[in-house]
Amino acid sequence: MLESFRTVSGLDEETAWKALQHYRKAYADHGADKSEPYDGIIDLLKHLQSAGIPMAVATSKVEDQATRLAQRFGIEGHFINVCGASDSEGRASKADVIAELLLRLQSEGIDISNPAMVGDRSYDVAGAAAHGIPTIFALWGYGEAEEASEAAAVVPSPEALLTLILDYIPRPAAKHDNHPRLKPTNSTGQYAQSNVC
Known part of the structure; x- marks a missing residue:
């Protein structure tokens, strides 16, 4: 804002x-x-959690408001962490928020070697790219399609996002390893996701 x-x-x-x-x-x-969640989002979160894919929130909203919304919608339990902007801690840009979230996830023992961002604005794409993280652009959000030009992949719906993730993320080899790896989805280098921000 x-x-x-x-x-x-x-x-x-x-x-x-x-x-x-x-x-x-x-x-x-x-x-x-x-505020209301987009159609299909709650089912998407349930399916991703069932698949063992760790998820977290990196938002430009003030953190306490983001947490409040997650609780209001009953989705906070799907996320390992909710990280938002904070004036007192100097987190204003999306890159700042992502940096803090990565530190939090790492401190909780989450494998952050191959994360991906799901976002709907160019700020999401640029903020993630600042940390070498590819973005999957959600066309159903606030952003315009032109903002997706630097995204690794583009999806038109939550159902398409779920398909992308489940089709291209290999299942964990062992029960203790529930952090799938980010893999290119095709020869153009588009990505599905593992840890989801």
């Missing part, structure tokens, strides 16, 4: 920060309660 206030609205730095604070207050007071 801060970047949008700067670039789309053309606000100077000080005004953009003030606008962000007003936006966050309005979202916390009213906006969050109007």
Whole structure:
């Protein structure tokens, strides 16, 4: 949102920060309660968890609001961690959020050697790329198709995302190894995902 206030609205730095604070207050007071998960998302999360694929959230939303939404929708149990923006800890960009999430996952013993990001904005793609992480672009989200130009793969629906993941992620070789590896899905180098941010 801060970047949008700067670039789309053309606000100077000080005004953009003030606008962000007003936006966050309005979202916390009213906006969050109007949110609903996209159709198919809850089933997608259930299937991915059943398949043993570790998932976490890396969002530009303020972390406490992201946690609140996950709890409201009853999906917090699908995620190892929910990481969001934090002014007090200096996490503003998506790259910052992903960096913190990777540290958290690593500290919990999660294999982060081959993660993938699922996102719907160019900020997701760029933020993940800053850490060498490929992005699967979700066309059903807020972003426009043009924002997917640097994504490793593009999917039109949660059902298509599930198919992509399950078709191209090898099953673990042993019971104790439940962290599938990221593998190219075809000769163009598109990717399915293992750990999902």
